[in-house]
Amino acid sequence: MIGGYALTAHTADVGLLATGPTLSALLVNLALGLRAVTFGDLSATPTRRCTIEVEADDLSELVVAWLSELVAVQEIEGLAITSVQVNEATERRVAGTLEGISHDEVELVGPPVKAVTYHGLNVRFHESGWTAEVICDV
Amino acid sequence: MSELRRAGDVLWEVPRRGEMRVPGRIYASQDLIVQATHDRAVDQVGNVAELPGVVTASFAMPDIHWGYGFPIGGVAATDVAAGGVVSPGGVGFDICCGVRLLASAFDRTDFDHRREPIMGELDRRIPRGLGRGAIADIRLVDAVLEQGASAVIGAGHGWPEDLDRCEERGRSAGADPDALSVRAQERGRGQLGSLGAGNHFLEVQVVDELFDDDSARAFGLREGMVVVMIHCGSRGLGHQTCTDQLKLMGPAMSRHGIRVPDRQLACVPVSSPEGDHYLAAMAASANFAWANRQVLAAEARRAFAAAFGCSERDTGMRLVYDVAHNLAKLEDHEVDGTMRQLCVHRKGATRAFGPGHPALPTDLANVGQPVLVPGSMGTASWVLRGVAGNPAFASAAHGAGRLMSRTKAKKIESGHRVRSELEDAGVSVRPGSTKLLSEEAPYAYKDVDAVVDVCHRAGLAARVARLVPVGVVKG
Numbered sequence: 001m002i003g004g005y006a007l008t009a010h011t012a013d014v015g016l017l018a019t020g021p022t023l024s025a026l027l028v029n030l031a032l033g034l035r036a037v038t039f040g041d042l043s044a045t046p047t048r049r050c051t052i053e054v055e056a057d058d059l060s061e062l063v064v065a066w067l068s069e070l071v072a073v074q075e076i077e078g079l080a081i082t083s084v085q086v087n088e089a090t091e092r093r094v095a096g097t098l099e100g101i102s103h104d105e106v107e108l109v110g111p112p113v114k115a116v117t118y119h120g121l122n123v124r125f126h127e128s129g130w131t132a133e134v135i136c137d138v
Numbered sequence: 139m140s141e142l143r144r145a146g147d148v149l150w151e152v153p154r155r156g157e158m159r160v161p162g163r164i165y166a167s168q169d170l171i172v173q174a175t176h177d178r179a180v181d182q183v184g185n186v187a188e189l190p191g192v193v194t195a196s197f198a199m200p201d202i203h204w205g206y207g208f209p210i211g212g213v214a215a216t217d218v219a220a221g222g223v224v225s226p227g228g229v230g231f232d233i234c235c236g237v238r239l240l241a242s243a244f245d246r247t248d249f250d251h252r253r254e255p256i257m258g259e260l261d262r263r264i265p266r267g268l269g270r271g272a273i274a275d276i277r278l279v280d281a282v283l284e285q286g287a288s289a290v291i292g293a294g295h296g297w298p299e300d301l302d303r304c305e306e307r308g309r310s311a312g313a314d315p316d317a318l319s320v321r322a323q324e325r326g327r328g329q330l331g332s333l334g335a336g337n338h339f340l341e342v343q344v345v346d347e348l349f350d351d352d353s354a355r356a357f358g359l360r361e362g363m364v365v366v367m368i369h370c371g372s373r374g375l376g377h378q379t380c381t382d383q384l385k386l387m388g389p390a391m392s393r394h395g396i397r398v399p400d401r402q403l404a405c406v407p408v409s410s411p412e413g414d415h416y417l418a419a420m421a422a423s424a425n426f427a428w429a430n431r432q433v434l435a436a437e438a439r440r441a442f443a444a445a446f447g448c449s450e451r452d453t454g455m456r457l458v459y460d461v462a463h464n465l466a467k468l469e470d471h472e473v474d475g476t477m478r479q480l481c482v483h484r485k486g487a488t489r490a491f492g493p494g495h496p497a498l499p500t501d502l503a504n505v506g507q508p509v510l511v512p513g514s515m516g517t518a519s520w521v522l523r524g525v526a527g528n529p530a531f532a533s534a535a536h537g538a539g540r541l542m543s544r545t546k547a548k549k550i551e552s553g554h555r556v557r558s559e560l561e562d563a564g565v566s567v568r569p570g571s572t573k574l575l576s577e578e579a580p581y582a583y584k585d586v587d588a589v590v591d592v593c594h595r596a597g598l599a600a601r602v603a604r605l606v607p608v609g610v611v612k613g
Contacts (some may be wrong), residue, residue: 009543011177011204020527038268060401062386068381075374102297103268107516108571111336112268112543115231115378118384118401119206135206137377138230138336 003041005033007063014110015120021084026087026088026130027066034067034116037136039080040109046082046099049128053095060123063132066094067116073098074113080106112136140184142171148200152180157399158187164198165530165596167588169231169381169530172543177204179211185399186214190407192479195472199487201539201584205230209529210486210540213533215471218408222418223396225405226228227386229466229490230484231380234310234427234428235371235418236462237488237510237536241357241601243454244364245449249608250413253566254289254322256342257609259441261568264340264434266333267273268612273331274433279323281425282330283315284423285471287460289495295331295436299432302499303457308428310465314418318375319382322419323468326375326426328395331433335570335613337537337578341436342566342609344346349601353523357458359603366438366455367519367605369512369611372427372462379423383416385532408468408481417466424465431460458521459508461552463488469485471531480530490524490534509599513538513586515567515578515610516560519592523597532544538586566609 001019010016016033035042054069056062076078080103089093108123114137122133145151145163150171152162162183167172176178186207190344192214200213203492215312218224247255265271275289281289287308293296301307305440334338345363347353359365372379387404390412391397396405406412435457442453466483473480491497491507498507507525513532514518522534551559553575557567569575593599 007545011179011540011543011547012210013206014544057388061385065385070376072321072325072374078323084473107573108268108335109573111574111577112334114336114374115381117206118404119227121401137206 003032003062005036007033008103009066010135014136015136016136019129019131021129021131024089026132027086027089028131030063030067030134030135031070031081032114034070034136035081037110037138038112039106042080042099042106043080044082047101048077048079048118049097049099050077051097054082055093057092059091060121062094063123064116064118064121067134071113071115078103113138141181141205143182147323152184158184159192163195164202165200165592166202166600167592170200170584170588170592173584174202179209181206181608182209184214185250185403186212187274188399189214189225189403189405190396191216191220193217194229197533199533200534200548200589202538203539205485207400208483208485210219211535211601212485213441213483213487213530215480215482215531215598216408217250217473218468220262221407222481223405224408225403225411225468226380226383226416226479227402227485228485229420230464231377232464232487233376233379234424234429234462235464235510236431236460237308238431238460239458239510240366240435240438240455242364242366245362246364247556249342249364254363255445256442256569257566258350259445260340260438260611261285263441264333264611265331266611267335269571270307273437276327276330278331279327280315282429283422283425284313285309288551290429290432295433300432300457305462306433306461308460310421310424312418313421313425315422317415318379318422319420322375322378322382325378328372330430331437332373333434333613334373335574338480338613340434341367341607344604345366345603346606347604349603353505354601356502357508358523359457359458359521365605367512368431368434370430370434371428372423375426376423379419383419383569387412390607420466424462434499439533459510461488461510463583480531484533486536488536489532490528491532492524492526492528496544509534509591510552511535511537511586514580514583515607516563516565516580517586519585519605520601521605522590522593523602525600528598530598533595535589536587538583540582541584542582547579548576550581551576551579565607568613575612579593
């Protein structure tokens with residue numbers, strides 16, 4: 001795994017595996033992994049910026065809510081994410097800032113993510129930090 | 139890994155175990171069942187069999203593969219009066235994703251003479267890829283959510299008679315736009331009349347071979363005819379609606395005392411406030427999908443008319459049929475000798491009503507419903523017809539079914555190589571992104587002819603016509 005995330009095989013869709021020493025780092029790496037499904041390892045000077053905030057009843061729901069909001073924002077704002085900052089993270093709330101460019105300026109390297117599923121969802125804390133596995137519908 | 143035992147020529151059973159209320163039944167040849175066991179699809183058939191109120195069996199079509207919650211190719215019916223549930227995971231995120239087929243007045247030689255203008259017009263006119271870009275005016279969306287395809291026909295996108303050849307006449311009953319979130323409407327508002335990406339496409343095909351002349355004639359098909367197939371769904375509006383509903387159903391399941399083996403199978407009783415809410419939101423999303431395919435079909439007619447320098451009517455691009463393969467529907471079926479109202483979930487499976495069904499168009503009443511089974515970019519697609527006695531709640535396959543992951547497919551060939559091979563084989567390719575082509579390469583899918591053979595032998599649907607691609611517009 002390079003950069004805290006990896007894309008994993010699924011017959012119809014795309015799996016996402018992310019790690020992080022802290023919950024904030026995990027959420028950042030999940031976001032960058034989600035970006036990588038469609039845009040790869042994107043590097044560009046950002047021209048757009050937006051903030052997002054989600055709440056959920058538990059950590060698993062929070063991971064799905066966070067990624068689902070990123071999917072919606074990417075689509076509605078026409079955003080290809082270049083960087084993600086998590087400003088606040090608890091197991092029930094996350095607030096972050098996204099920077100990016102218009103997705104019209106980027107050639108897709110993979111399919112757009114339609115949605116984030118609960119199938120195979122696994123979020124866990126262990127000695128070296130956090131790990132999450134998520135399957136995205138594409 | 140779930141146990142499997144052979145139960146017929148092309149039928150395999152997943153015996154009941156644990157919390158399964160009914161067995162699983164998978165229609166597959168020896169080769170296809172081996173492919174189905176390469177991932178978790180068979181386990182998912184067993185998981186679906188645990189849904190409250192499920193009757194007869196958890197079915198899977200021959201294009202079965204690993205999905206999320208339901209397997210792709212999964213069919214399950216729940217008895218509404220017996221507390222049967224509706225599960226958004228049995229519909230999927232792309233609510234009412236489906237396929238539409240247009241006939242034409244043109245033959246292969248006509249296409250070959252006008253290949254570049256036709257593909258150029260389609261390339262220029264058909265929005266695809268990520269996010270926004272739509273043919274239809276966003277002001278139509280509100281009417282579309284309630285009225286479906288008829289709302290865009292009224293605005294000039296198509297012909298009134300198109301509705302005669304749409305499942306449900308292109309309108310799902312019970313739609314409530316207020317059941318959609320603001321987010322869902324924001325995502326869909328700029329996407330009415332767009333393909334999307336992934337496995338969605340608009341393909342120009344030629345009728346290669348007829349297997350049932352009478353049915354083909356009734357469907358308006360003849361050998362050598364150029365046809366246009368469109369595969370897409372409800373875009374971001376549907377994706378967000380499923381996301382919203384799955385979130386709501388977590389706590390709702392607790393209220394109803396329902397437990398499922400996979401959170402993605404979240405469900406509530408059909409007869410409950412939460413069930414009503416989901417079905418109303420699903421129907422509004424389905425109406426967006428019916429209208430989306432209608433707008434794209436109208437644009438394809440405009441493209442052909444421009445390329446041939448004729449009127450849209452002179453293209454002869456009548457609608458053969460439009461059918462969904464991601465939907466839950468309330469239908470009457472016989473269970474253990476009595477007629478029951480069932481909530482039939484088809485997740486990557488096509489409705490396939492046989493002759494005599496009251497939902498059929500009048501002129502197809504004695505023929506059966508057209509069943510559209512797209513292949514992959516370089517292989518055949520099929521037109522089948524519904525037959526009497528279908529054992530899986532009038533359902534059939536929805537495509538070839540994926541054989542390998544996208545990551546694996548990308549390692550085999552580059553998108554440029556895939557495009558080059560298709561062009562060499564006589565298939566003009568107009569991709570939204572060339573890099574994405576390798577994920578959708580023909581080798582990433584199962585043999586669609588083998589899938590159709592199983593449908594035919596199992597009595598799911600009967601062969602009518604085989605179509606081969608000559609041009610593809612990909613998202």
